[in-house]
Amino acid sequence: MLTVENLHKSFGGVNAINGIDLEFGEGTLTAVIGPNGAGKTSFFNLITGAFAPDRGRILLGTDDIAGLSSPDIVKRGIGRAFQIASIFPSLTVRETILGAVNTHRGWHTKLRRRFPLGEANAQADEVLELVGLTAKAEKLSGNLSHGDQKLLDIALALALEPRVLLLDEPTAGMGPEERWQMIDTVHKLWQRKRMTLIFIEHDMDIVFKYAQTIRVLSYGTVLAEGTSEEIRNHPKVIEAYLGTAYEKGRG
Amino acid sequence: MRSTVWLDIVIAVAAMAVLLLLPLVFPGKAFSDFMIRLSAFAIFATSLNLLVGYTGLVSFGHGLFYGLGAYSFALMMQKLGTSIPVAFVATVGVSAVVATVVGAICIRLKEIYFSFLTLAFQMLLHSIIIAWTPLTGGDQGLTGGVPRPPFLGIRLDDPQHLYIFCCAVLVVSLFIMWHLVRSPFGYTMRMIRDNPRRAEFLGVHVWRVRLLAFVVAGVFGSVGGLLMSLFVSSAYPDFAYWTVSGEAVFMILMGGISVFFGPLVGAVMLLLLNDVVTRVTEHYSLMLGIIILCFALGLRKGLLGFVLWAWARRRATAN
Numbered sequence: 340m341l342t343v344e345n346l347h348k349s350f351g352g353v354n355a356i357n358g359i360d361l362e363f364g365e366g367t368l369t370a371v372i373g374p375n376g377a378g379k380t381s382f383f384n385l386i387t388g389a390f391a392p393d394r395g396r397i398l399l400g401t402d403d404i405a406g407l408s409s410p411d412i413v414k415r416g417i418g419r420a421f422q423i424a425s426i427f428p429s430l431t432v433r434e435t436i437l438g439a440v441n442t443h444r445g446w447h448t449k450l451r452r453r454f455p456l457g458e459a460n461a462q463a464d465e466v467l468e469l470v471g472l473t474a475k476a477e478k479l480s481g482n483l484s485h486g487d488q489k490l491l492d493i494a495l496a497l498a499l500e501p502r503v504l505l506l507d508e509p510t511a512g513m514g515p516e517e518r519w520q521m522i523d524t525v526h527k528l529w530q531r532k533r534m535t536l537i538f539i540e541h542d543m544d545i546v547f548k549y550a551q552t553i554r555v556l557s558y559g560t561v562l563a564e565g566t567s568e569e570i571r572n573h574p575k576v577i578e579a580y581l582g583t584a585y586e587k588g589r590g
Numbered sequence: 591m592r593s594t595v596w597l598d599i600v601i602a603v604a605a606m607a608v609l610l611l612l613p614l615v616f617p618g619k620a621f622s623d624f625m626i627r628l629s630a631f632a633i634f635a636t637s638l639n640l641l642v643g644y645t646g647l648v649s650f651g652h653g654l655f656y657g658l659g660a661y662s663f664a665l666m667m668q669k670l671g672t673s674i675p676v677a678f679v680a681t682v683g684v685s686a687v688v689a690t691v692v693g694a695i696c697i698r699l700k701e702i703y704f705s706f707l708t709l710a711f712q713m714l715l716h717s718i719i720i721a722w723t724p725l726t727g728g729d730q731g732l733t734g735g736v737p738r739p740p741f742l743g744i745r746l747d748d749p750q751h752l753y754i755f756c757c758a759v760l761v762v763s764l765f766i767m768w769h770l771v772r773s774p775f776g777y778t779m780r781m782i783r784d785n786p787r788r789a790e791f792l793g794v795h796v797w798r799v800r801l802l803a804f805v806v807a808g809v810f811g812s813v814g815g816l817l818m819s820l821f822v823s824s825a826y827p828d829f830a831y832w833t834v835s836g837e838a839v840f841m842i843l844m845g846g847i848s849v850f851f852g853p854l855v856g857a858v859m860l861l862l863l864n865d866v867v868t869r870v871t872e873h874y875s876l877m878l879g880i881i882i883l884c885f886a887l888g889l890r891k892g893l894l895g896f897v898l899w900a901w902a903r904r905r906a907t908a909n
Contacts, residue, residue: 413793427784447778
């Protein structure tokens, strides 16, 4: 589904991404982990066209999307949610989702018909129901709680019916209980939609519980990849990221 | 959905009927002159608010289109002797082309750089008007008047007809812009205003939407200038001077940036202030500056924005 070959990106003298080769199968749930500065968000930025790679290919199916603009990449089926919820504060929750649906269907530059388009409403309702925001549909997005804003950010990406969904730290800034609720919601979404889901996460309990496969980045390269069990016991990962304390804690 | 469109049409027709009846209540020429100036400025300020309030593009040079509309129309009528409808449509066409070119350059820049570049283009037009004396009359403006031949039984050299025509253009322009901001495109504009980066990650080509908004705003801005040139039967370099853009910004600020009809209310307020304050003191600019300062510090939502906010708050409290 999504294949990254020999990806490079540097900013000035810093090699943020330094020759990454990765493959993400269709319908899989993958966690990308690594210490701060490992290049995780840069990796997402390259896939979604926020930056053009210096070298390398990003294949969505057989289509090379490396260097395309973000809107063009989105239209090919890659959706994204951000570490800090990226929403439209002055729009209501419903308007926000309808805006995304309109964009997905190519209706966003229609000048003549009134908003919302009737056809878009049903899809918006479905998305709101999926993330559990139906009751807050008429609230201003900017007035939502932090957790709901994160959900709305994910809902925006879902409204695009993506083939690949990238979630950058979906539980960032949440309390322990809220974290598990959020990741549970994300997991249910994945089970229901069966898109290829890749998420960046620092909470290793969440990662080990939910991810089918884990990719570990360090200094812009792939340090390790494998199942939860393999990563948990990988000496390089323990040394570079998990730390011996985590291993002892397990013991 | 269709019923809401019809409701809007009914409201527009009712508004037009009220405007037609108002001269019976205020029969003086001063009132009709005021309403004609109001039509020009309300269209102009509302069109600027499509950029400032709805798309997040703070243009300091929107007066470019006001001046362009006035001069294009007046020159076509004067030099080419075309009919008014043809000159109207051609003015809109010229403005659309200029807005496309200027917009394609300006919208690549962000924030203050965008603002200043639009201002630079406006002052470029102003300089051309001043320098190209054989065509534009230079700093004296176009001399000789703008011919207003009758069309479809409408005689715009008759003050009554001119009043009705300007009111009709005002209502139709506001109706179109109202529908535009309520269309999917209008919501895309608001998405871009709030968070252009996120809009891109939803598949919106932000610069295309901004350019389209710029062109639409430019076209309606030129219609405002066109009405003013019809009213004064000429066109003056001041129409393209930066203060015209400043006045439109003040109108938006005073009426309300976040409310569609805010600029209309702001235009009423500024024109009234202009007429009243200039009668009682020669320090018009000082008075206006103080009033603008009061709005900027104490009534940031603008008058209409504040009234609607207070009303919504009262309803919420009552519930």
